[in-house]
Amino acid sequence: MSARATPSRQDDAVPSERPLLLLIDDDEAITGALGAFLERSGYRVAVAADGMQGLTALERERPALVVCDVLMPHLDGREFVRRVRTGDAVLPIILLTQVGESWERSAALDEGADDYLNKPFDPQELLSRVRAVLRRSGSSAQPLRSAQRLRAQDLVLDRTARRVWRADAELVLTPKAFTLLEYLMMHPQEVHTRERLLSTLWGFDFATSSRAVDHRIAELRRVIGDNGAERLIETSQSVGYQFTAPVVPG
Template identity: 45%
Template sequence: MSEKNTHILIVDDDKDIINSLNPFLERCGFECESASNGALALKRIQVTPPDLIVCDVIMPEMDGREFLRQMRTAKLTIPVIMLTQVGTTYEKILTLEEGADDYINKPFDPMELVARIKSVLRRSRLYQPSLTNAWMISAGDLIVNRQRREAYYQGELLHLTRRAFILLEYLVTHPDEVLSRERLLEIVWGWENVVDTRAVDSRIVELRKALKDQTGEPRYIETIPQQGYRFIHPVKISG
């Protein structure tokens, strides 16, 4: 499916966002329509299901998280990217656990949103149901149980720090994507915490040690010079 055949629904009560984002995405080749709140969006997707939804979190009548919960409760697996101004790591992780495929903070670079859209669409076409909606994911000898917040390697429970588990979870749900240190820092720590990207490197070292992964010949986590990290082992939904 090319961008020309890709239908995107933008859900946001901010008219300025709608008026700027719709034509921009259309210039990028996508087909777009919009809804001003979650209740209207639910009605819209029952008539014409889009290929992907870009949804704000804070809206009147029905906010983005309630819209997402009702979608997933109804077993609708349409990929969703959340637009959020919520700064805490807890809120971001909760949004992902509730079934969002990705999120991007406002204000955002429209080209970054396009990159996220293409990435989420690629994953959604490779994995059904989507990895972000799977409770258990395996990659060779590694099993990540997202519901119990546990990871196992070769049948043994890994004693990971909380941040290392969050990092591992994000890596396995975004396989074969180059993830910058800045993006991982935002996911795991949030910008409200004053830490630098070396904190990401430290947790990567923790994961590599737990997975017996070698930097020179990685099986799981590859370092991409000047860019970040990539989870390279094939993954599958288990259980």
């Protein structure tokens, strides 16, 4: 791989209005195959082999979104995110993390990543995440990721204080239920499968019973009083759950 991040060779034939993605990974097999897949899906792709090359690439041009591995030489993905966020609060970043390391996924969000995906992953799922993050980042001047408070109707979640209110009454949630509500509110209008919620929030794979998610959803609905005709959290039959109400910083 080249010592510096360069757009893939197909770029000369691709219209400039196609969004540019920066793909950062030290595995050439991944960048080659994934870069080609993303290009076929309608994007231009630039590639960097580690976080340092990624930072250099950002000095030359601004991509619409960055997909970045966590475990890399010279500068890893988490440090890359920290350095980017010191000067850019809104550039969308998706981190590729290792299966089973739940602390790493939590740290990814805390340090400023917009989303994360476990390795190994289906390229089609990454494409769906890219599209979803781009939709979210374009819908608000202040992304939900960088907001201290999230608001949906009369429900307010304070991410820093780890507190929740509805109609000015403070609610008491278990730590797992709070984490689940925070995640759903940061990714509104998206259907999340039970498997994905188990993996990203609990660090479990699908071999673990998905009833853990159902129990926490039931707890959330009970505590926030989400039992009316128009629920904030809806069940997608046989799939999972989604937070259907619009969410804004505040």
